[in-house]
Amino acid sequence: MMKKILARGELIAVVLTAFLALILGGWQIMLIAALAGMLIGLSAEHKANYLPRAAGVAAFVGLILIAITHFHNTSLSTLPGMEHIPDQAKTVGTYLIALGVIIGLAVLTAWIHNLADERKRQVYFIGLMVALAVFFPFFEQCPGLSWTNFKFVDMAAGCSEQSNLLWIGPVIVMFIYALQAIGLNIVAGFAGLLDLGYVAFFAIGAYTMGLLRSQQLGSQMGDPDFFRWSFWIVIWIAAATAAFFGLVFGAPTLRLRGDYLAIVTLGFGEIVPIVVKNLYAVRIFEPISLFIGQLFGQKSSDLMQFCLLGCGAKPLDITAGTKGISPIYPPDFFGYTFTVGEYVPWYFLALTLLVVSAFFIYRLRASRIGRAWVSMREDELAANAMGVDLIRTKLTAFVLGAMFSGFAGAFYASYTTLITPDSFDFSISVIILAQVILGGSGNIAGVMLGSSIIMLIDRVLLDKLKMVINGVLQGLVFKGIDNQALAVFWTSLTDATAYKILLFGLILVVMMKVRPQGILPEQTAARRRAA
Amino acid sequence: MQKSLAPSSNTSFLQRFGKVLLPVAVVYVLLMAGQPAGLEPGRLLREIISDPTILVQQLITGLANAAIITIIAIGYTMVYGIVEMVNFAHSSVFMLGTMVALLFMVALSGGQATPLWLALLAFIPAMLFCGVLNSVIERMAYRSLRSQPKIVSMIAAMGMDFILQNIGMQIGAFGKLPNAFPKDQSIAWLRVLGNQNPSPKSFPQVLPNINLLESIFGPDVVLRITPAEVVVILSAVILVYGLSWFVANTRPGKAMRAVAQNPAAAAMMGIDVNKIINLTYAIGGALAGAAAVMYGLYKGTTSWDVGFVNGLYSFTAAVVGGIGNIAGAALGALMIGVISALSNQLLASTDWSKAIVFLVLVLVLVFKPTGILGSEGGEKA
Numbered sequence: 001m002m003k004k005i006l007a008r009g010e011l012i013a014v015v016l017t018a019f020l021a022l023i024l025g026g027w028q029i030m031l032i033a034a035l036a037g038m039l040i041g042l043s044a045e046h047k048a049n050y051l052p053r054a055a056g057v058a059a060f061v062g063l064i065l066i067a068i069t070h071f072h073n074t075s076l077s078t079l080p081g082m083e084h085i086p087d088q089a090k091t092v093g094t095y096l097i098a099l100g101v102i103i104g105l106a107v108l109t110a111w112i113h114n115l116a117d118e119r120k121r122q123v124y125f126i127g128l129m130v131a132l133a134v135f136f137p138f139f140e141q142c143p144g145l146s147w148t149n150f151k152f153v154d155m156a157a158g159c160s161e162q163s164n165l166l167w168i169g170p171v172i173v174m175f176i177y178a179l180q181a182i183g184l185n186i187v188a189g190f191a192g193l194l195d196l197g198y199v200a201f202f203a204i205g206a207y208t209m210g211l212l213r214s215q216q217l218g219s220q221m222g223d224p225d226f227f228r229w230s231f232w233i234v235i236w237i238a239a240a241t242a243a244f245f246g247l248v249f250g251a252p253t254l255r256l257r258g259d260y261l262a263i264v265t266l267g268f269g270e271i272v273p274i275v276v277k278n279l280y281a282v283r284i285f286e287p288i289s290l291f292i293g294q295l296f297g298q299k300s301s302d303l304m305q306f307c308l309l310g311c312g313a314k315p316l317d318i319t320a321g322t323k324g325i326s327p328i329y330p331p332d333f334f335g336y337t338f339t340v341g342e343y344v345p346w347y348f349l350a351l352t353l354l355v356v357s358a359f360f361i362y363r364l365r366a367s368r369i370g371r372a373w374v375s376m377r378e379d380e381l382a383a384n385a386m387g388v389d390l391i392r393t394k395l396t397a398f399v400l401g402a403m404f405s406g407f408a409g410a411f412y413a414s415y416t417t418l419i420t421p422d423s424f425d426f427s428i429s430v431i432i433l434a435q436v437i438l439g440g441s442g443n444i445a446g447v448m449l450g451s452s453i454i455m456l457i458d459r460v461l462l463d464k465l466k467m468v469i470n471g472v473l474q475g476l477v478f479k480g481i482d483n484q485a486l487a488v489f490w491t492s493l494t495d496a497t498a499y500k501i502l503l504f505g506l507i508l509v510v511m512m513k514v515r516p517q518g519i520l521p522e523q524t525a526a527r528r529r530a531a
Numbered sequence: 532m533q534k535s536l537a538p539s540s541n542t543s544f545l546q547r548f549g550k551v552l553l554p555v556a557v558v559y560v561l562l563m564a565g566q567p568a569g570l571e572p573g574r575l576l577r578e579i580i581s582d583p584t585i586l587v588q589q590l591i592t593g594l595a596n597a598a599i600i601t602i603i604a605i606g607y608t609m610v611y612g613i614v615e616m617v618n619f620a621h622s623s624v625f626m627l628g629t630m631v632a633l634l635f636m637v638a639l640s641g642g643q644a645t646p647l648w649l650a651l652l653a654f655i656p657a658m659l660f661c662g663v664l665n666s667v668i669e670r671m672a673y674r675s676l677r678s679q680p681k682i683v684s685m686i687a688a689m690g691m692d693f694i695l696q697n698i699g700m701q702i703g704a705f706g707k708l709p710n711a712f713p714k715d716q717s718i719a720w721l722r723v724l725g726n727q728n729p730s731p732k733s734f735p736q737v738l739p740n741i742n743l744l745e746s747i748f749g750p751d752v753v754l755r756i757t758p759a760e761v762v763v764i765l766s767a768v769i770l771v772y773g774l775s776w777f778v779a780n781t782r783p784g785k786a787m788r789a790v791a792q793n794p795a796a797a798a799m800m801g802i803d804v805n806k807i808i809n810l811t812y813a814i815g816g817a818l819a820g821a822a823a824v825m826y827g828l829y830k831g832t833t834s835w836d837v838g839f840v841n842g843l844y845s846f847t848a849a850v851v852g853g854i855g856n857i858a859g860a861a862l863g864a865l866m867i868g869v870i871s872a873l874s875n876q877l878l879a880s881t882d883w884s885k886a887i888v889f890l891v892l893v894l895v896l897v898f899k900p901t902g903i904l905g906s907e908g909g910e911k912a
Contacts, residue, residue, distance in 0.1 A: 188682075192680075192682055194682055194685050194686065194689075196689065252893060252896075252897040253893060253896065253897070255897075256896055256900060258681055258682060258685065259615075259616065259617040259681065259685060260617075260850070260896055260900070262617065262619075262685055262689075263617060263619075263843075263846055263892075264892065264893060264896065266619075266843075267843055267885075267889040267892065267893075268889075270839065270843075270885065270889075271885065271886050271889050274882050274883075274885060274886060275886065277882065278567065278568070278879070278880055278882055278883070279567055281567070282566075282567045283566070283567075284563055284564075284566050284567070285566065286563075287559060287562035287563055287566075290562075290566075290571060290573060291562075291571075291572055291573040292573065293573065294571060294573025294574045294576075294577060295573040295576055295577055308563070426839075430693055433686070433689070437686060483711055485707065485710035485711040486708075486711035486712075488707055488710070488711075489704065489705075489707040489708050489710070489711050492704040492707055492728060493701065493704040493705075498697075498700070498701055498728065499697060499701070500697075501693045501694075501696060501697040501700075502693065502694050502697035502698065502701075504690075504693060505689075505690040505691065505692065505693025505694035505696075505697065506690065506694055507690070508686050508687065508689060508690025508693070509672050509687050509690035509691055509694070512672075512676060512679075512683050512684070512686050512687040512690065513672070513675060513676065513687070516679065516683050
């Protein structure tokens with residue numbers, strides 16, 4: 001019945017909105033409205049009347065959203081488990097604005113989504129996202145705020161500078177991941193090569209930044225500040241280093257079939273953190289002299305070995321092992337120094353990096369090499385027959401993908417000021433792959449959308465869900481029972497954050513079965529002709 | 532006309548010597564970069580010369596490693612032989628198998644020491660569980676994707692792998708259950724899962740940790756063989772022989788070979804291709820289950836991430852031997868088992884063994900992608 005009134009995509013938007021509103025509550029009504037509006041717009045694929053329909057559905061969803069939020073504020077917040085979700089005074093004005101946001105964005109997105117021109121659509125989409133992103137930090141995010149008289153008024157009082165930007169930290173991380181996702185999109189989306197060890201290049205970029213902008217190496221050389229090169233130069237060095245390693249690892253393996261490549265990259269992603277973890281006492285000799293010396297010498301000291309690196313009294317500690325490199329200097333910008341905790345400059349730096357990279361990749365896709373990637377993905381044999389050099393084309397995709405991951409890694413290192421081998425574990429490759437697949441591999445706007453959805457789940461939703469389930473368990477189920485150990489068991493079993501990998505795996509499997517092209521598919525020549 | 536047909540004799544100096552210089556340069560760089568890992572041929576040679584028993588001992592250890600790797604690798608190689616897809620989830624099926632074997636052994640021994648017959652009986656539930664799991668995965672996740680581009684089923688397989696890994700990690704939560712009901716003895720065995728979900732879980736000591744050679748030849752022997760090694764190697768030999776017999780002589784085995792050769796022709800001859808493919812997955816899974824019990828008996832511990840390393844080793848073994856080839860898998864496993872045992876012994880840290888095996892994989896793929904016993908597009912399975 002419901003399915004007849006609402007199309008599948010719209011139904012998903014309704015359910016998702018209700019769920020988000022329940023989990024997030026609070027001022028986040030605006031954020032949910034924006035997300036839901038975009039989702040509704042994207043699901044409007046009707047030939048006729050799609051704009052009024054999108055507006056209607058958006059109004060419907062908006063009313064649900066408002067109802068739930070209102071319900072939240074009035075009665076739900078007293079229930080167990082809900083105490084972690086801030087309740088706030090909401091006014092009719094806030095609700096009207098939210099309704100306006102959801103309808104406006106739904107109509108706008110639906111209009112863009114149904115544009116005939118693929119190019120225009122891409123540009124408008126990215127434009128819309130960038131506009132939202134630029135607006136974001138100026139939008140106050142304190143849970144106690146309410147909109148009255150066209151002005152945000154502090155209802156709860158006690159909204160500090162920090163809580164005004166409640167969401168900006170997760171969003172900066174989202175940008176870092178989105179940058180990687182659009183990089184992986186070159187490899188997996190455009191060229192159709194499954195790279196399962198993408199985190200390796202992220203780690204290489206981050207460690208390059210860490211080594212060239214910290215005291216790690218300098219303090220062992222006698223001049224602690226020796227490696228304090230400019231951030232704006234080092235970020236390029238980091239990208240180049242990542243690209244170089246992409247070349248080194250891609251050159252021998254890209255001749256292989258796709259499944260071999262996948263497993264080699266998988267291994268690569270696992271090996272790089274291991275190597276990094278173990279490079280804390282490095283002393284390197286010239287191999288031939290070392291060989292002779294070790295084979296025939298009696299003691300290691302009286303040999304004719306030519307030492308090349310780490311020849312001091314102590315071997316060179318390159319990566320500090322599991323301790324990691326810290327602190328990494330933050331960037332300077334014309335006399336202004338970025339500081340930890342002051343998010344807005346970081347936000348705009350990340351946004352700039354992302355937008356410039358997206359534009360660059362978008363132009364790449366339209367270029368000769370971009371068309372070669374796609375033709376190779378569609379049909380290797382035909383592409384080869386048309387004069388596409390397969391290995392070279394694959395290698396360019398691989399190297400460029402590595403480069404963007406290196407960029408992201410370099411930024412990440414500066415942003416967090418501490419990098420350890422553990423921050424580059426396998427789950428990052430999974431998350432980025434899920435972003436590309438969910439959003440729509442091959443489509444930059446789609447990948448960015450996938451990125452925002454996955455990061456919302458990863459950084460915000462699962463944490464909230466964990467708290468809510470915990471609260472429900474503590475407040476309802478174990479209220480009368482005095483068995484703390486049983487509560488510990490259930491808490492551990494139902495810990496939503498522990499099912500992160502399962503969720504992303506499920507997304508991969510379900511997307512492959514239901515919609516392998518992703519939420520926002522790439523418009524290829526073949527699909528255009530079919531339409 | 533003639534000129535273009537003649538062999539190009541005017542290749543430049545650089546081109547001619549590049550073929551020699553490049554490998555030399557690669558080896559030289561590798562020997563420099565490998566030093567932090569302890570990859571120093573001089574030292575290694577010296578250590579082996581001064582105590583050659585290291586080599587023999589690691590050959591024995593390597594043989595036991597190889598037994599487990601072979602059985603897992605056959606699962607990869609059979610599936611690859613028949614549908615040309617790397618079943619990424621295979622390693623996690625193995626990992627879940629170790630969990631099932633562990634729980635079975637502990638649950639049925641009722642707080643006492645696990646007898647050997649019970650440990651051997653664990654082969655049945657582990658093989659059943661893994662076989663059914665693998666065939667369900669094939670039915671639910673892979674079958675409908677077979678007609679799609681290959682990257683689609685690879686991504687689905689990867690996703691499946693993540694799902695199983697996460698389940699393996701969260702099984703550990705049940706280890707906290709006995710704390711809640713300390714009086715209930717019937718669930719006390721769940722304590723084996725530990726207090727932390729992802730922490731390693733220990734198998735009960737089934738076989739005594741003694742040196743068989745010592746009890747035969749007296750206390751002077753330098754080499755060491757434990758009963759676990761003997762059991763593991765014997766099980767592997769039985770399984771490989773059983774499987775070879777099954778593939779060579781039974782009707783389903785013949786059907787499997789037929790589908791591997793040419794699915795369309797096999798279908799025309801009345802073979803239910805879907806069923807045979809599903810059977811292949813089930814057999815591969817069952818072997819992973821068997822390997823899981825062997826792993827438990829031999830290594831004595833498991834955790835949610837044992838799948839990755841063993842999967843990498845096994846896949847490398849399958850590729851080294853020539854993927855799609857059962858004998859090749861055994862041969863490759865022998866090489867990988869010995870290499871990993873030697874590098875565990877001689878390199879700076881056991882962490883580096885993974886890197887070494889990975890290096891072997893890359894080198895084989897680059898220089899001989901068909902493996903030792905593989906042939907280009909020839910007979911499979």
